[in-house]
């Protein structure tokens with residue numbers, strides 16, 4: 372049932388970035404699922420500054436399905452910001468973020484809602500099978516989650532993306548978090564609430580190419596860790612202490628040896644190794660500091676995380 376202005380039950384939020392050719396297919400898959408629900412829905416599509424015909428395709432789809440709302444951002448702000456924009460505009464009792472590429476199966480929404488009815492505030496969609504991802508991507512993802520969950524207080528659920536159901540209560544909690552660098556997966560996990568999960572098999576992207584390459588994923592990983600953990604800052608204290616301790620022992624050995632055996636000239640290699648090693652460590656330490664200071668810098672500007680060009 373399409374929505375009547377202010378009594379929306381289900382809000383589906385979907386960011387689109389250069390998804391030309393995908394819009395119609397997406398609608399054909401998701402609209403029937405939404406129509407099946409006994410309550411009203413809205414489908415919020417965010418055009419994240421696409422450079423192709425995505426926006427006009429969305430507007431065309433809106434002609435056909437009036438439950439679609441289109442937000443167009445003033446430029447490409449990235450998926451996290453686009454999702455935030457959609458969440459800020461969602462009016463439903465339950466909210467489901469979903470990707471436009473049909474990697475998140477819309478049919479699952481019915482199951483997510485069924486679990487919500489049992490009293491869960493968050494229902495995660497868990498991928499059981501990542502065989503559509505490359506081995507390298509799977510391995511690095513696994514290491515990332517292991518490391519991340521070890522060094523931060525936050526437990527990021529593995530194999531879960533942004534596709535999930537959250538209740539209005541959770542949405543309001545999320546909106547209380549003031550940061551404008553929004554790593555949504557972390558934010559979703561941070562707020563907590565009673566959580567259940569549903570498993571599904573992840574499909575291949577239906578069309579176009581994923582815009583997340585290795586550099587992107589690396590940045591996302593850094594973003595996530597620096598957003599939710601200060602261990603990388605603290606580790607230098609221990610690293611420094613260990614190295615100083617070892618140096619002290621080494622120095623004692625040299626002194627004792629000099630006292631016993633007299634002055635020896637050789638030692639160029641060990642000197643070089645020590646200097647290079649310490650230099651490298653120091654540079655890494657400064658790099659980590661830089662990472663956090665950069666984030667503080669961006670946060671202190673208090674810029675909005677997205678700007679809306681027009682709402683259709």
Ligand code: UDP
Pocket residue numbers: 385386387388389390419447448449450453469470471472474576580581582583
């Ligand atoms: N997306 C976006 N802004 C961006 C990049 C991606 O809104 O700058 C959207 C994209 O259209 C898709 C979703 O985010 O709906 C997931 O993107 P993608 O499939 O490229 O990522 P992956 O599935 O590889 O994580």
Ligand code: MG
Pocket residue numbers: 470472474576581
């Ligand atoms: Mg995808």
